[in-house]
Amino acid sequence: MAETIEELVGKEYKYGFTTDIEADTIPPGLSEDVVRTISKKKNEPEWLTEWRLKAYRAWLTMEEPHWSNLKYPPINYQSLSYYSAPKQAKKLNSLNEVDPILLETYEKLGISLTEQKRLSGIAVDAVFDSVSVATTFKETLKEKGIIFCSFSDAVQEHPDLVKKYLGSVVPYSDNFFAALNSAVFSDGSFCYIPKGVRCPMELSTYFRINASNTGQFERTLIIADEGAYVSYLEGCTAPMRDENQLHAAVVELIALEKAEVKYSTVQNWYAGDKDGKGGIYNFVTKRGKCAGAYSKISWTQVETGSAITWKYPSVILLGDNSIGEFYSVAVVNNRQDADTGTKMQHIGKNTRSTIVSKGISAGRGNNTYRGLVNIGKNATNSRNYTQCDSMLIGNKCSANTFPYIEVKNSTSSVEHEASTSKIGEDQIFYCKQRGINTENAISMIINGFAKEVFKNLPMEFAVEAQKLLGISLEGSVG
Amino acid sequence: MIEIKNLHAKVAGREILKGINLNVKAGEVHAIMGPNGSGKSTLAQVLSGHPAYEVTDGHVLFEGQDLLDMEPEKRAHAGVFLAFQYPVEIPGVSNSYFLKAGLNEIRKSRGEEELDSMQFLKLLKEKMKIVEMDSSFINRPVNEGFSGGEKKRNEILQMAVLEPKLAILDETDSGLDIDALKIVAEGVNKLKSPKNATIVVTHYQRLLNYIVPDFVHVLVNGRIVKSGGKELALELEANGYDFIKEELLQSV
Numbered sequence: 001m002a003e004t005i006e007e008l009v010g011k012e013y014k015y016g017f018t019t020d021i022e023a024d025t026i027p028p029g030l031s032e033d034v035v036r037t038i039s040k041k042k043n044e045p046e047w048l049t050e051w052r053l054k055a056y057r058a059w060l061t062m063e064e065p066h067w068s069n070l071k072y073p074p075i076n077y078q079s080l081s082y083y084s085a086p087k088q089a090k091k092l093n094s095l096n097e098v099d100p101i102l103l104e105t106y107e108k109l110g111i112s113l114t115e116q117k118r119l120s121g122i123a124v125d126a127v128f129d130s131v132s133v134a135t136t137f138k139e140t141l142k143e144k145g146i147i148f149c150s151f152s153d154a155v156q157e158h159p160d161l162v163k164k165y166l167g168s169v170v171p172y173s174d175n176f177f178a179a180l181n182s183a184v185f186s187d188g189s190f191c192y193i194p195k196g197v198r199c200p201m202e203l204s205t206y207f208r209i210n211a212s213n214t215g216q217f218e219r220t221l222i223i224a225d226e227g228a229y230v231s232y233l234e235g236c237t238a239p240m241r242d243e244n245q246l247h248a249a250v251v252e253l254i255a256l257e258k259a260e261v262k263y264s265t266v267q268n269w270y271a272g273d274k275d276g277k278g279g280i281y282n283f284v285t286k287r288g289k290c291a292g293a294y295s296k297i298s299w300t301q302v303e304t305g306s307a308i309t310w311k312y313p314s315v316i317l318l319g320d321n322s323i324g325e326f327y328s329v330a331v332v333n334n335r336q337d338a339d340t341g342t343k344m345q346h347i348g349k350n351t352r353s354t355i356v357s358k359g360i361s362a363g364r365g366n367n368t369y370r371g372l373v374n375i376g377k378n379a380t381n382s383r384n385y386t387q388c389d390s391m392l393i394g395n396k397c398s399a400n401t402f403p404y405i406e407v408k409n410s411t412s413s414v415e416h417e418a419s420t421s422k423i424g425e426d427q428i429f430y431c432k433q434r435g436i437n438t439e440n441a442i443s444m445i446i447n448g449f450a451k452e453v454f455k456n457l458p459m460e461f462a463v464e465a466q467k468l469l470g471i472s473l474e475g476s477v478g
Numbered sequence: 479m480i481e482i483k484n485l486h487a488k489v490a491g492r493e494i495l496k497g498i499n500l501n502v503k504a505g506e507v508h509a510i511m512g513p514n515g516s517g518k519s520t521l522a523q524v525l526s527g528h529p530a531y532e533v534t535d536g537h538v539l540f541e542g543q544d545l546l547d548m549e550p551e552k553r554a555h556a557g558v559f560l561a562f563q564y565p566v567e568i569p570g571v572s573n574s575y576f577l578k579a580g581l582n583e584i585r586k587s588r589g590e591e592e593l594d595s596m597q598f599l600k601l602l603k604e605k606m607k608i609v610e611m612d613s614s615f616i617n618r619p620v621n622e623g624f625s626g627g628e629k630k631r632n633e634i635l636q637m638a639v640l641e642p643k644l645a646i647l648d649e650t651d652s653g654l655d656i657d658a659l660k661i662v663a664e665g666v667n668k669l670k671s672p673k674n675a676t677i678v679v680t681h682y683q684r685l686l687n688y689i690v691p692d693f694v695h696v697l698v699n700g701r702i703v704k705s706g707g708k709e710l711a712l713e714l715e716a717n718g719y720d721f722i723k724e725e726l727l728q729s730v
Binding site for chain 1: 526549551554555562568569570577579580583636640
């Protein structure tokens with residue numbers, strides 16, 4: 001641990017490189033024509049083109065939400081390009097046909113797309129500038145009947161599943177950013193676990209933004225059929241660029257009866273420099289639906305990157321006895337601004353939800369937890385437990401907590417605990433007196449603070465996340 | 479081992495230490511006694527490098543090195559250990575993880591090989607016997623939810639693992655019942671060797687029944703006003719600090 005932090009000193013953001021690759025990018029601007037162009041480029045069926053257009057028309061009537069605690073200059077949606085894809089001659093039949101430059105890019109990011117080299121146990125879908133460039137272990141998974149592929153492939157090969165579930169959790173008219181995504185999304189991951197199948201490996205999507213002046217709009221759809229189980233990981237990085245880049249993704253999870261979906265994110269988009277120049281604007285809609293009885297959806301997120309984060313992974317607890325969980329660590333440093341939390345909508349009887357949110361603010365960062373627990377009239381005997389802890393490092397940062405609680409029946413219970421602490425000089429001194437230097441002391445204290453969340457991450461991810469915290473907070477204590 | 483010369487220090491703009499002179503050699507146990515507010519704990523904090531205290535004059539040599547010039551962790555690496563009066567809690571960080579990190583940093587600074595988890599655990603378990611620690615302690619978070627006695631025992635355990643050259647015990651007896659006091663004192667005695675030295679900071683003579691000092695110094699108003707052998711502590715116990723203050727007044 002010690003040497004990793006020291007090693008990382010001075011490296012700042014190590015994923016900030018760009019890849020020089022010829023791309024097929026459409027000119028900036030957004031119109032019905034652009035939506036049609038995207039749909040056509042992807043050879044989509046008529047119903048999907050129509051769906052996109054409906055989303056676009058809905059978007060035109062909507063206004064960008066400003067109820068959050070975030071501060072950023074207005075986004076000019078006409079100045080962005082809505083489609084950029086690395087040029088590839090034809091449809092890929094195997095990984096061997098992937099452009100070596102792309103493979104190299106992912107190697108550099110520590111994501112090997114060569115199956116032999118990979119730790120067995122994780123299948124990866126690599127999304128580069130909105131387009132899926134490779135999916136590993138497809139065949140192995142196929143034997144179990146599991147579909148894991150790019151969203152574009154799913155549209156071509158499994159249109160019935162896509163048609164049935166697309167927009168079933170996040171409708172195209174859900175919110176401003178979801179509508180925008182629905183109109184212009186270019187790719188993403190698709191996953192279907194059939195009845196009674198326990199997915200034998202972790203599935204993961206690795207998102208990479210490369211092109212400049214391009215918005216990234218990917219869409220992920222995961223369906224766990226009755227009694228199925230899947231654990232899904234999502235990682236993301238972007239080059240360091242001076243201008244801000246827009247990322248507006250949608251993730252929909254569906255768990256049918258007795259199914260379980262576990263979704264983990266380590267979000268490490270470029271956060272901008274010390275003075276807040278550059279960085280990703282991350283406006284994401286993530287929502288899961290526990291559609292069947294005894295189903296379970298669990299979100300775990302470690303948010304360390306992005307200049308602006310607007311993200312509320314939520315669970316609709318429709319099935320009786322279903323379970324929703326949200327575990328989050330959000331770190332802001334320098335000028336980063338995060339407004340994140342969750343919504344737990346209890347509709348079914350005996351539904352349970354757990355929320356554990358750990359916010360860490362350093363530098364001039366501003367961190368907001370915003371959460372809604374809504375227990376409906378018919379959701380009798382339901383329970384929620386919420387724990388919201390904030391930690392402040394230094395005295396120029398801030399932390400805010402906005403918990404909203406609505407309970408509409410008398411047999412349910414809600415518990416809310418919150419705390420705010422400051423890393424004390426005394427804690428650091430105590431560590432130093434035992435021989436541990438300041439950087440390592442902070443990293444240790446922070447990791448202790450976030451431990452409850454990290455323990456929910458798959459092993460490799462937990463290690464990655466701990467390192468990330470170290471980097472993100474580098475230099476935050478003078 | 480340590481030479482303190484004319485040490486002045488202030489905290490929050492107030493001068494607390496007003497010229498401390500003290501020499502401690504290897505193998506010796508020195509007790510620093512004094513009434514509340516005399517500067518005893520300040521001395522302990524200054525020697526270990528707490529950033530809230532500002533040294534305004536004087537110097538401190540530790541084995542020939544300028545101690546005041548060193549960061550707190552470098553002092554720890556050099557072999558200075560402070561048993562805190564109020565040990566700090568670190569939620570979510572286990573005792574063993576914390577202590578292993580500290581020990582390995584110290585070993586690294588000395589060019590020694592770092593211990594792996596198995597080696598460390600073995601060492602920890604041995605040392606835990608010294609202060610009669612229960613094994614559940616290994617995975618509990620640092621000092622969190624510990625009783626006063628447990629916290630103090632934990633300090634001595636850390637000392638046992640880190641094997642400092644100079645241990646400074648800051649009011650280690652405060653808040654301890656007699657049984658805990660005996661365990662802590664016996665722990666300290668077991669760790670004593672001709673190669674290391676101990677400075678015991680205490681208000682009461684009680685602890686010195688168990689940790690017998692070679693020298694006793696009385697600190698009043700930021701200065702050492704009287705030094706002597708262990709019998710000085712008994713004298714203080716019998717007559718209170720007032721008799722020293724009176725002596726001082728008469729000499730003025």
